[in-house]
Amino acid sequence: MRRASDSQLPLSSAALHILLALAGEDLHGYAIMQEISRQSEGVYKLGPGTLYDNLGKLIRDDWIQDLGQRHGDEDPRRRYYRLTDAGRDVLKAETARLTEVVRQARSRLRLHNPRRS
Amino acid sequence: MLKRLYCLAVRLHPESFRQRFGDEMLYIFDQQRGVLAKLLVTWDCILSLLRQRTLRTATEMPAAIANPASGFPSFHSLDPFQPSASAIINGAMLTLILFYMTVTAVPYSWIHILHPRTVEIAGEPPQAHRHNTHRFPAISPLDILPTDPDVHKLSLPLQPDVISTHSEATRSKDLNALVAFRRKMLLSDRSDSAVTQSKNSRSDAVGLAPSLLPHREMLLLDQYVGKYVSTNPPMTIWIQMESDPLQGDHLSFSSAPTGHPTLALKPVSPSNFIITGARNSYIEFATDVHGRICCLSFVVNSNALMARRP
Numbered sequence: 001m002r003r004a005s006d007s008q009l010p011l012s013s014a015a016l017h018i019l020l021a022l023a024g025e026d027l028h029g030y031a032i033m034q035e036i037s038r039q040s041e042g043v044y045k046l047g048p049g050t051l052y053d054n055l056g057k058l059i060r061d062d063w064i065q066d067l068g069q070r071h072g073d074e075d076p077r078r079r080y081y082r083l084t085d086a087g088r089d090v091l092k093a094e095t096a097r098l099t100e101v102v103r104q105a106r107s108r109l110r111l112h113n114p115r116r117s
Numbered sequence: 118m119l120k121r122l123y124c125l126a127v128r129l130h131p132e133s134f135r136q137r138f139g140d141e142m143l144y145i146f147d148q149q150r151g152v153l154a155k156l157l158v159t160w161d162c163i164l165s166l167l168r169q170r171t172l173r174t175a176t177e178m179p180a181a182i183a184n185p186a187s188g189f190p191s192f193h194s195l196d197p198f199q200p201s202a203s204a205i206i207n208g209a210m211l212t213l214i215l216f217y218m219t220v221t222a223v224p225y226s227w228i229h230i231l232h233p234r235t236v237e238i239a240g241e242p243p244q245a246h247r248h249n250t251h252r253f254p255a256i257s258p259l260d261i262l263p264t265d266p267d268v269h270k271l272s273l274p275l276q277p278d279v280i281s282t283h284s285e286a287t288r289s290k291d292l293n294a295l296v297a298f299r300r301k302m303l304l305s306d307r308s309d310s311a312v313t314q315s316k317n318s319r320s321d322a323v324g325l326a327p328s329l330l331p332h333r334e335m336l337l338l339d340q341y342v343g344k345y346v347s348t349n350p351p352m353t354i355w356i357q358m359e360s361d362p363l364q365g366d367h368l369s370f371s372s373a374p375t376g377h378p379t380l381a382l383k384p385v386s387p388s389n390f391i392i393t394g395a396r397n398s399y400i401e402f403a404t405d406v407h408g409r410i411c412c413l414s415f416v417v418n419s420n421a422l423m424a425r426r427p
Binding site (some may be wrong): 050055 | 134137146148157160161163169
C-alpha cells in the first residue's frame with residue numbers, strides 16, 4: 001500500500017542530505033553544511049543559497065522545525081533546526097526506497113556479470 | 118569586495134527569505150576561509166538569488182500575510198497548490214490544438230457560409246468584367262428615398278449603415294433610376310389590376326398581400342432565379358423564388374439548392390437586392406449584351422464575391 005510520504009519521493013540530493021544531517025541532533029545552518037560534507041567525505045558540498053532554499057521547503061512541509069536562536073550561543077545569528085516526526089518518516093521511506101534500489105542494482109549486476117561475482 | 122557583493126546578493130533576495138535566513142547566510146560567509154571558498158559561497162548566493170526571484174515567488178506570500186495594512190482585511194489561500202510546469206505546458210498545447218481545430222472548422226460551418234457578416238471575401242472586384250456587360254445603374258440601399266408616395270407604399274427596407282461612400286452625384290443618379298424602376302412596376306401593376314378589378318375589387322396591387330403580387334412582377338423576379346458559381350473562393354449561390362404566406366413571393370439567397378436555410382432578398386433596384394437580416398451586405402446583378410442576368414456580385418462590407426451562371 002502506498003503511503004502519503006511516498007508521494008514526496010524520491011527526495012532531492014540536497015533534501016536527503018539535510019534530513020540525514022539532522023537525524024542525529026539539532027544543528028544550525030553552517031553545521032548542517034559541515035555535516036553534509038563530512039557524511040559525503042567531501043564529495044557533496046552545499047552552498048548557503050541551496051541550503052536555505054531547501055530548508056525553507058522542508059520547513060513548509062513540516063519535515064523540519066525551526067528552533068530559532070539559542071541563548072548563550074557563540075554567535076546570535078545562528079538558528080537551529082530539528083527533524084520532525086514527519087521528516088523522520090520521510091527519511092525512513094526514502095532510505096527504504098534507496099535500499100530497494102541498491103538491492104535491485106546488486107541483483108542485476110550479479111545477473112549480468114556472473115563470473116565476477 | 119566579495120563581502121559587499123555577497124551582502125548585496127543577500128539583500129536582493131525576497132524579503133521573507135531574507136528575514137528568515139539572511140543573518141545566517143552572512144554568518145556562513147564569515148566562516149569561510151580563503152578567497153576560493155568565499156568566491157564559491159558568493160556564486161551560490163547569486164544562483165540562489167536568481168532561483169528565489171524566478172522559481173520561488175510563493176515565498177513572498179508569508180511576508181505579505183504577516184504585514185497586512187492596518188484597517189484592511191487580508192485574505193489568503195490555505196492551499197499552497199500551484200500548477201506544475203508540465204501541467205501548464207500540456208494546457209498550452211491543448212489550447213493551441215483546440216484553437217487550430219476551431220480556426221480550421223470555421224470555414225466549413227453552415228452558419229459561416231450563410232451568414233454574410235462573418236464572411237471574409239477577397240474576390241475580384243466587380244469592375245473586372247464591367248467592360249463587356251451592360252449593367253443597370255449601381256444603387257446602394259442607402260440611396261433609397263421614398264419621394265414618390267406610391268413608392269413609399271412598397272415599404273422598402275431602409276438600412277442607413279449599409280453603404281455610405283457614394284458621392285452626391287451618384288446618389289442622385291441612382292435615385293432617379295430607382296424611382297423610374299418603381300414607377301414602371303407600379304404602372305404595370307395598375308394596368309393588371311384594372312383588368313381584374315371587377316373580379317376581386319382590388320384597387321392597388323401595392324397595397325395587397327405580397328403573396329398576391331401581379332404576374333408581371335413574378336416574371337421580373339424569375340429572371341434572377343438560378344445557380345451562380347464563384348471560382349475564387351469556390352462557392353455556389355442559389356437564387357430561388359420563395360412563396361411565403363407571411364413574407365409573400367420574394368427571392369431568397371442560399372448556398373445550397375434545397376433543404377438549407379435561406380435569406381430573403383429585398384429589391385431596391387433592378388440590379389440591387391438587400392439581404393434581409395444581414396447588414397452591410399447586398400447582391401448586385403449584372404446583365405450580358407442581350408440583357409439577360411449573367412452574374413452577380415455578393416457584396417459584404419465593401420468586399421465583393423463574383424459568381425456567374427454556369
